Amino acid sequence: MLTPILEALGLALLFYVAVPLAGAFRVRSSWRSVRSRILAARSAPQWRFERGAGLSGTLGRYRVEGAIEALQGEGRIWVRAADSTLIVEPGPGGVLVLPQGDPLSSPPPESPDSTDAASLLERADERLDMLPWSRLGALFEGTRILAHGTVTIEAGVPVLSVADAPGGLVLIHDGDDEHALERALWSARARNEYWNPATQIGMAAGLVSMSVLAGSTLIRRAPSFVAAAALTIAYAPALPLAPPGVAALMLYRRLWNAGRVLRARRDVLRFRERPDEAAARERAAGLLQGSATLVLCAGLAVNATLAWALIRELLR
Numbered sequence: 150m151l152t153p154i155l156e157a158l159g160l161a162l163l164f165y166v167a168v169p170l171a172g173a174f175r176v177r178s179s180w181r182s183v184r185s186r187i188l189a190a191r192s193a194p195q196w197r198f199e200r201g202a203g204l205s206g207t208l209g210r211y212r213v214e215g216a217i218e219a220l221q222g223e224g225r226i227w228v229r230a231a232d233s234t235l236i237v238e239p240g241p242g243g244v245l246v247l248p249q250g251d252p253l254s255s256p257p258p259e260s261p262d263s264t265d266a267a268s269l270l271e272r273a274d275e276r277l278d279m280l281p282w283s284r285l286g287a288l289f290e291g292t293r294i295l296a297h298g299t300v301t302i303e304a305g306v307p308v309l310s311v312a313d314a315p316g317g318l319v320l321i322h323d324g325d326d327e328h329a330l331e332r333a334l335w336s337a338r339a340r341n342e343y344w345n346p347a348t349q350i351g352m353a354a355g356l357v358s359m360s361v362l363a364g365s366t367l368i369r370r371a372p373s374f375v376a377a378a379a380l381t382i383a384y385a386p387a388l389p390l391a392p393p394g395v396a397a398l399m400l401y402r403r404l405w406n407a408g409r410v411l412r413a414r415r416d417v418l419r420f421r422e423r424p425d426e427a428a429a430r431e432r433a434a435g436l437l438q439g440s441a442t443l444v445l446c447a448g449l450a451v452n453a454t455l456a457w458a459l460i461r462e463l464l465r
Contacts, residue, residue, distance in 0.1 A: 153371050156362055157382040164355025165386060172347025176339050183245070183279070183337045184416070187330050189316040190297035191420070196307070198233035205302045213237065213309055214326040217292045224282075225308075228294055233307070237296045237319070240312025243279040244319045247332055251324025266331065266421075267414040275336040288321070295320040295329050334420055335413050341405060352386055359383035377461035381453050388452040389445065397448020404441035408434040 194200075196211040215230035226237045252273035253266055297318040298311040311317035322329045339345070363383050371379070381388075389398040411434035418427035 151375060153362070153365075153375055153379040154382070157359065157379040160355060160358050160362065161382050161385060164351040164358065168351030168354075169343055169345070169348040172345040172351075173342040175347070176342045176345050179279075180337060180339060180342075183277075184334065186297070186316050186318040187334050187337075188420070190295065190318045190320075191330050193297050196230060196233075196235065196300060196309070201300065201302050201307050207299060207301045208307075209300065210298065211300045211309065212295070212297045214295050214329075215293075217288050217290060217294055219290070220288065226288075226294070228296070228309075235300075235307040235309060237294065237298075238308060238310045238312065239282045239296075239319045240310065240317070241281075242311065242317070242319075244282050244285060244321060245333055245337075246278045246280055246285070247320065247322040247324070247329065247336065248275050249323040251322075251328055251332070253328040253332065254325055267335075267417045270332065270335040270413070270417065271410055275332060277333055277336040282319075285321070293322050293324070293326065293329070295322065295326060331417060331420055334416050338409065338413050338416070340409060355386070356384070373461045373464040374457075376464055377457045380460050381457045384456075385449070385453065388456060389449055391452055391456075394448035394452035397444050397451075401441045401445040401448070404437050404444065408436075408438035408441065411437065 190212050193210050193212040196213045200211070201208055213228060213230050213235065215228040218227040218229045218234065220226055221236070224238055224240075226239070228235055228237050250273075252269045252275070295318070296309055296311060297316075298309045299317075300307050300309050302308075311319055320329055320333055322332070324332070360383075363380050388394060411430045415427045415430035415434065418424075418430060
């Protein structure tokens with residue numbers, strides 16, 4: 150008699166929970182990878198001409214900040230740095246691209262400490278794109294680029310290869326070089342890891358599967374309370390959109406976004422080596438996003454109860 154409920158619950162756990170969670174883990178893994186690459190680029194010494202003068206072969210890992218001078222074929226970029234010109238090889242990996250403009254170039258309210266910088270970044274709320282080099286098309290001369298990789302001297306010309314350096318980085322931006330990594334660190338964080346392409350696929354597949362299950366439940370003429378429970382579980386993703394649970398959804402979004410901003414502020418503070426303040430932001434962010442999850446679950450429970458009672462009455 151309870152088979153329809155168990156079937157609906159199994160499908161819901163698969164499509165509405167497991168698939169989105171898998172997507173969220175992938176998004177978080179990608180974010181951690183970007184963060185580690187940004188921190189590695191910050192820690193790397195900056196390339197200077199004298200570092201390779203009269204030498205040959207592989208010299209080590211360096212960071213270069215400069216402007217694009219020309220493209221050579223499909224895999225090399227001539228970059229004009231502060232005191233020399235060198236070649237950057239982006240490799241097959243993704244290139245990070247920041248939007249135009251630099252929010253940190255605006256003067257902070259008082260002093261340029263991390264809190265003021267975080268406020269400027271929060272107001273801009275930039276989004277970082279990760280694109281394959283082949284999709285960037287032609288880049289204008291003078292476009293700013295920051296790259297981190299292994300430098301090798303080839304025929305007297307320094308070549309920085311990103312592909313040969315685990316954790317290598319290519320960042321295209323429009324702003325001050327000193328702000329580029331900090332902007333990338335802030336804007337790389339996802340707005341909500343649990344709403345990702347896998348979530349959308351899971352929701353679509355789940356609704357199709359649940360529609361088939363709902364039809365079979367009604368055809369089998371299951372008891373009204375069983376059919377109502379199966380239908381409520383089947384269309385659970387739509388429940389938060391109806392009142393009164395929609396109020397909980399709106400509060401959830403506000404709390405979750407506030408937690409996201411605090412985590413981004415934490416990243417900025419860690420980047421500026423202020424661990425105590427970063428830890429405080431981390432605790433506050435965890436509290437906000439934990440509260441957001443509880444609020445969403447409470448709203449879902451209320452709407453699920455109301456939906457079950459209504460559907461049961463209609464099926465009697």
